[in-house]
Amino acid sequence: MRSDYSKSGQKDQRSGTAGVLRGIKARLDKNRLGELLVMGGALSQQELSYALAEQRATNTPLGRLLLQQQRIRRHDLYRALAQQWGMRVMMTAMTIAITITAFGIRPARAESIRDVPSQVSLVSVANAAFAPVGYYPALFGSEERKSGNLKPFTKWTSMFERFDASMTTQQGRNVIDDMKRDLNALQGQPLRVMAQKVDELYNRVAYIEDSKNWGKSDYWGTPVEFLTRGGDCEDYAITKYTALRALGVPEERLRIAIVHDIQKNVPHAILIVYADEGAMILDNQSKITKFADNVSNYRPIFSINRQGWWLHSKPKETILASAQ
Numbered sequence: 001m002r003s004d005y006s007k008s009g010q011k012d013q014r015s016g017t018a019g020v021l022r023g024i025k026a027r028l029d030k031n032r033l034g035e036l037l038v039m040g041g042a043l044s045q046q047e048l049s050y051a052l053a054e055q056r057a058t059n060t061p062l063g064r065l066l067l068q069q070q071r072i073r074r075h076d077l078y079r080a081l082a083q084q085w086g087m088r089v090m091m092t093a094m095t096i097a098i099t100i101t102a103f104g105i106r107p108a109r110a111e112s113i114r115d116v117p118s119q120v121s122l123v124s125v126a127n128a129a130f131a132p133v134g135y136y137p138a139l140f141g142s143e144e145r146k147s148g149n150l151k152p153f154t155k156w157t158s159m160f161e162r163f164d165a166s167m168t169t170q171q172g173r174n175v176i177d178d179m180k181r182d183l184n185a186l187q188g189q190p191l192r193v194m195a196q197k198v199d200e201l202y203n204r205v206a207y208i209e210d211s212k213n214w215g216k217s218d219y220w221g222t223p224v225e226f227l228t229r230g231g232d233c234e235d236y237a238i239t240k241y242t243a244l245r246a247l248g249v250p251e252e253r254l255r256i257a258i259v260h261d262i263q264k265n266v267p268h269a270i271l272i273v274y275a276d277e278g279a280m281i282l283d284n285q286s287k288i289t290k291f292a293d294n295v296s297n298y299r300p301i302f303s304i305n306r307q308g309w310w311l312h313s314k315p316k317e318t319i320l321a322s323a324q
Contacts, residue, residue, distance in 0.1 A: 033062055033080055042076035061211060078266045085260075085267045085301075115306060116163045117245035120176055120223075130191065133252050137279045139272065139292055140259075142300050142312040149308075155220040156256075156304055159238065163222040175224045183243055191249060192280070195273045196289045198243045199282040205239075206230035207284065234258075234269035236284040241271055241305075249273070255305045259298040272303060 034052060037043040043051075043066070051071065055062050063081070066072045138144075150157055166172035182201060186194050208230040210219040223242045226235040237256045244254060253274040261268045271282040272292070279292040300312035 036080040037066070037072060037076065040076065040080060042072045042080070047071055061217065064211070075265070078264060082260060082265050082267060114160060114164055115251075116160050116167065117242045120179065120242060120246040121248070130248070130250050130253065131276075132250075133274050136274060137292060139257065139279060139300050139303065139312060140295065140298055142314065144300075144303070144310040144312050146308050146310050150304070153304060153309060155218065159220045159222055160306075163224065163242075166222055166224040171228070172224045175227050179223065179227065179243065180246070183246060186247055191253070191273065191275045192277060194244060194247055194249070195275060195280050195282060198240050198247075199289045202236055202239050202243065203284050203287070205236070207232060233284055237269045237271040237282065240282045244273065251306050255303040255310070257303040258301045260301060261297060262299055263297045267301070268298070270298070 034043070034048045038045055038048055051062060051066055051069070054060075055065055058065070060068075063077050067074060067077060136144075167176065183198075186197050189197070205226065210216050210232055213219070213229060213231060214221075220238065221231045221235040223239040225231065226239045234256065241254050241256060245251070255272045255274075257270050257272050259268050259270060260266075268285070273280040273282060277291070281290050281292055281295055281298075283290075302312060303310045
């Protein structure tokens with residue numbers, strides 16, 4: 001009887017959890033771009049109905065269509081996109097926590113991602129020149145919580161899979177050989193110098209929106225794809241991350257960070273480099289490589305590397321630390 005009761009309780013718990021997850025999905029569905037614009041007063045329900053009908057007929061992204069028709073301002077679109085992004089990040093975190101707790105699922109660990117950037121390595125013994133990071137600065141003053149579960153971050157994990165596959169093609173090998181030649185002169189330089197030079201080098205690549213480049217609203221390109229056909233903010237960050245890994249910089253000193261650009265009111269991606277002097281920001285929107293302490297227009301949402309991901313939140317108290 002005790003065993004039957006336990007199984008029944010587990011079934012009830014899983015049934016309840018499934019209901020919660022359905023509720024989360026329903027909330028996400030209600031936070032589609034059009035509904036957010038209507039809720040924010042930028043668009044009427046009737047205008048949305050007309051726009052959706054035309055979208056189905058022309059297969060044009062809704063935001064672009066509304067701007068072309070001058071039904072909304074660009075500022076309103078960016079604000080709605082930022083709200084949508086924030087909701088999706090929050091719901092993803094909730095889904096992870098609920099699923100793991102209720103179902104006892106063992107998360108896909110970070111170690112399961114193959115270290116493809118190490119195949120690009122220019123140094124015989126990676127990481128030997130760098131001391132372990134003792135302390136991490138509070139990124140833009142935020143508090144952070146780490147998780148080793150990378151299963152929900154499919155754009156990140158699938159990028160590594162495609163990158164690994166591209167290394168077996170002639171085109172991929174040619175692009176990586178060119179990359180190595182560009183980076184060769186940076187071997188043995190201090191991390192701060194390496195980061196600045198890598199930032200300058202890859203900021204020269206053409207910026208192309210994902211919708212134009214791939215026909216998708218958000219696509220995380222491999223370095224081979226980025227160096228072949230350009231890309232947007234996260235593609236710059238991924239290629240800079242790969243370049244620094246090729247130069248022997250350890251994983252623990254690098255993170256891709258998704259931030260909210262407070263000035264433009266849009267999500268953005270940057271690379272964080274934990275140098276001995278502090279956290280450096282490698283950003284395709286800036287011609288100068290800055291330290292995080294000197295950047296005030298970004299609010300971090302989450303950061304990620306092969307070792308895990310970190311959820312950033314507003315601090316309850318001031319945290320002072322430095323990378324050593």
